[in-house]
Amino acid sequence: MTQTLVTSAKRQLAHEIISGGTGLVLALFMWGHVVLVGSILTGERGFNWMATFLEDYYIAQPTVVAIFTLFLVHAVFAARKIPAQLRERKRIADLAKGLKKSGREKVATRTAHSPFRPHLESMLWIWQVRTGMIMLVLGSFHLILLGMDVFTPLFGDIVGIESSTSMARVGAGLWLPYAILLLCVEFHASVGLYRLAIKWGADLWMSRKTMHRIEQVIFWLILVIGGLTLTVLAGWVEPPLAFLLDGAAP
Amino acid sequence: MSETTRQLRFEIFRYNPEDADSEPHTDVFELEETPFMTLYIALNQIREKFDPGLQFDFACRSAICGSCAMMVNGRPALACRTLTSDLPDKICLYPLPVFKLIGDLSVDTGTWFRAMVERTEAWIHERLPFDPDATEERMSDDIAAAIYENDRCIECGCCVAACGAANIDSAFLAGAGLNRIARFQMDPRDQRTDADWFEVLASEQGVFACIGMMACEDVCPKELPLLDVYGYLRRKSLATALSSREK
Numbered sequence: 350m351t352q353t354l355v356t357s358a359k360r361q362l363a364h365e366i367i368s369g370g371t372g373l374v375l376a377l378f379m380w381g382h383v384v385l386v387g388s389i390l391t392g393e394r395g396f397n398w399m400a401t402f403l404e405d406y407y408i409a410q411p412t413v414v415a416i417f418t419l420f421l422v423h424a425v426f427a428a429r430k431i432p433a434q435l436r437e438r439k440r441i442a443d444l445a446k447g448l449k450k451s452g453r454e455k456v457a458t459r460t461a462h463s464p465f466r467p468h469l470e471s472m473l474w475i476w477q478v479r480t481g482m483i484m485l486v487l488g489s490f491h492l493i494l495l496g497m498d499v500f501t502p503l504f505g506d507i508v509g510i511e512s513s514t515s516m517a518r519v520g521a522g523l524w525l526p527y528a529i530l531l532l533c534v535e536f537h538a539s540v541g542l543y544r545l546a547i548k549w550g551a552d553l554w555m556s557r558k559t560m561h562r563i564e565q566v567i568f569w570l571i572l573v574i575g576g577l578t579l580t581v582l583a584g585w586v587e588p589p590l591a592f593l594l595d596g597a598a599p
Numbered sequence: 600m601s602e603t604t605r606q607l608r609f610e611i612f613r614y615n616p617e618d619a620d621s622e623p624h625t626d627v628f629e630l631e632e633t634p635f636m637t638l639y640i641a642l643n644q645i646r647e648k649f650d651p652g653l654q655f656d657f658a659c660r661s662a663i664c665g666s667c668a669m670m671v672n673g674r675p676a677l678a679c680r681t682l683t684s685d686l687p688d689k690i691c692l693y694p695l696p697v698f699k700l701i702g703d704l705s706v707d708t709g710t711w712f713r714a715m716v717e718r719t720e721a722w723i724h725e726r727l728p729f730d731p732d733a734t735e736e737r738m739s740d741d742i743a744a745a746i747y748e749n750d751r752c753i754e755c756g757c758c759v760a761a762c763g764a765a766n767i768d769s770a771f772l773a774g775a776g777l778n779r780i781a782r783f784q785m786d787p788r789d790q791r792t793d794a795d796w797f798e799v800l801a802s803e804q805g806v807f808a809c810i811g812m813m814a815c816e817d818v819c820p821k822e823l824p825l826l827d828v829y830g831y832l833r834r835k836s837l838a839t840a841l842s843s844r845e846k
Contacts, residue, residue, distance in 0.1 A: 358801035362840050365807045365833075430810045432767050441763045444696075447673020448761060448814055465674065465685060470813040471763060544811045550830020557813075557826070 368426035369545050371419045376538035378416060383571050387578050392591040393512035400510040404499060409509070413496045420492065424485055431478055445471035473540050480533035487530040519582040531575045539568040605632040605688055609645065611653070612693045615702045625691075626650070638678035638692070639667060642704075654703035662820055665755030668695055669704045675757035677820045695760040697769050708756040711769070715776040719799055721783060726790040742785060749782035749828065751821050758815035758825060770804045774815030774825040777806055781828045784835065793839040801840075806832045 388399040403409040432438050449472045451465055495510065502509045519527060543564040547557060580586050607630050614623040628645045639660050646653045656666040660679040667678040670693035672686065683690070698706040715721075758774030759765045765773040772780070780800050783789045800806050809829060816825040 357803060358798050358805070358836075359840060361801045361803060361805065361807040362836055366837075430764075430808075437767050440696075440766050444673075444761070444763060444766055444814075445812070447670070448818070451672045451674035465676070466817050468674075468814055468817040470811075470817075471761075474763065474810060474812045544813075547813060547826055548809070548811050548829065549833050550827065552826060552830065 364426055364429060368423060368429070369548070371423035372427060372538075372541050373545060375416070375419055375423055376542050378419075379534055379538050380571065383575050383578070386582075387574055389512065389515075389578055389581050390588050390590040391593050392588040393516075395588075395590075395594055396512045396515075400512075404502065404509045409499045410503070413492065413499050417492045417496065420488060424481070427481065441471075442475055445475050448472070470544075474544075477537055477540055477544075480537040483529065483533045484537060487526050487533070490526070491530060516582050516584055519579065520584045524579055524583045527579055528576070531579065532572065535568055535572045535575065539564045539571070542567075605683075606630075607632050607641065607683055607686075608689050609641065610689065610691045611645075611704065613653075613703050614700065615654075616700055617702065632683055636683045638669075638671065638676075638681045638683065638690075641683060641690075642678060642692075654701065654705040656705045663753060665708070665753035668708075668755040668757050668760070668820075669693065670695060670760065675760040675818050677755060677757070680820055695756055697759050697762075697765050698756060706756070708754065711756070711759065712754050712775070714770075715772060715779065719772065719776060719780050719783075721779045723783070723786065723789050724791050725788070736788070738787060742787065746782055746786055748824065749778050749785075752778055752823060753821060755820060757818045757820055761814035761818040763812045763814070764808050764810050768804065768808070771808050772800075772804055772806075774819065774823075774828070777809075777832055778823060778825060778828050781831055784832075793835065794843060797836050797839045797843075800832050801836045806836065 385399060385403070386396075389396040400409075403412075432441060448468045451468075498510045498514070501507055543560055546552075546560055551560065577586075577589070581588050609628045609630065610625045611628065612623070613621075613626050615621040628649050630641055630644055630648075633640075637660075639657055642653070642655050642657075655669070655678070657679060658664040658666045660667075662677050662680040665677075668675055669678055670676075670691075671678075671681055672689075672691050675695055692704055694700055694704050694706045695708070698708050698711055701707055752775055754775060756775070762771065762773045765771045777800065780796065783791070784793075784796050784800075806829060813826060816823070819825060
């Protein structure tokens with residue numbers, strides 16, 4: 350007996366794997382990204398060394414192309430579940446707000462066996478859509494800007510990513526869109542990983558509560574590192590890890 | 600119990616679709632809270648004291664029949680199982696969304712569940728002719744326990760009402776439907792193959808239409824492990840798709 354599977358069903362599975370898979374890769378990339386940009390915490394020398402290394406060995410260029418592609422593919426496939434009609438979105442938002450609120454109302458007499466278990470995840474989903482939309486705009490801007498930084502040196506006598514340009518830009522006002530982008534990315538990625546893990550049944554190994562806690566720890570950790578990086582790039586504080594390169598050759 | 604009795608304020612959705620003159624609105628009723636008062640008791644008092652025309656469903660008053668589910672302050676819950684002491688002074692009651700409204704707080708969950716059962720063919724599919732002399736096949740305790748766990752669903756519709764995907768597309772199988780699929784898929788007596796199941800559960804209204812809001816498990820009055828069900832079905836369909844490619 351030949352097993353023929355309905356194409357629609359196969360397609361549903363493929364879409365799910367593409368949206369989840371690209372999301373996973375992008376989230377993991379963002380952690381690496383935070384560490385790489387975080388090289389500014391050791392001072393401009395560390396940052397420039399890192400940038401030159403990634404460009405000279407042609408790591409940066411294909412990465413920009415790959416990430417931009419994944420970014421767009423993820424946007425298309427993850428967005429397939431966002432309701433198209435405004436009235437449908439309002440329906441979902443109202444539902445999520447009601448669910449969030451009902452578990453949190455302070456009731457003096459509430460019993461330990463209250464059936465009202467707290468529920469936040471629906472609202473987190475709404476915020477993932479919102480942050481995703483913001484990232485589509487700000488992320489594209491960032492990818493195009495940095496793509497130009499990385500690719501133009503290939504055609505002329507210009508240096509690629511370097512600390513002086515980056516710091517001038519961020520200090521001159523780009524800190525604001527970058528701060529928004531950072532917040533959106535870290536929220537979207539940490540909640541996305543949590544949701545992805547639950548969807549495929551990671552709660553067999555770990556309770557949902559533990560996973561939610563881990564998600565929150567990751568979110569705050571990366572947000573703090575990213576925020577510190579941004580303040581150093583803006584020139585507001587001195588690189589706190591500069592002592593690490595004190596003895597290093599110039 | 601508490602020293603002072605609370606005065607509860609109920610805001611209840613009213614609409615009779617059968618009556619051309621009826622307009623959707625909310626009515627307000629005030630009741631004095633009594634010890635161990637459930638919403639079921641409160642609604643009956645409102646019907647006795649204020650409005651005999653108030654429509655709501657109930658049968659067992661012990662969280663088994665699944666009739667009395669409604670939106671309680673924005674969350675689906677069973678009226679019979681919800682103590683007013685767990686709620687603030689102001690209690691808003693609305694009928695469940697997704698399902699067809701019969702009137703006021705009463706909805707028709709039967710049509711939805713019937714359609715779901717027909718679509719998933721939620722009964723044992725035996726392919727061999729019945730042999731009355733054969734001994735019954737043994738089933739392991741683990742599988743029996745897992746099936747029993749999923750079978751505890753009372754079809755109240757709370758998971759469907761709380762589901763973002765079902766609120767957009769009422770044909771989505773939602774927690775209750777996918778739970779039913781998992782229950783029969785893990786049953787060794789059911790002869791349907793993984794490929795048969797794949798077509799049901801990976802269809803456009805199947806497991807991959809879930810948007811992962813996780814509300815189904817959090818509102819389920821029977822505390823069914825619905826997220827485990829989703830994980831199981833996703834992994835199962837991935838395994839089926841991979842193994843069908845090898846053949």
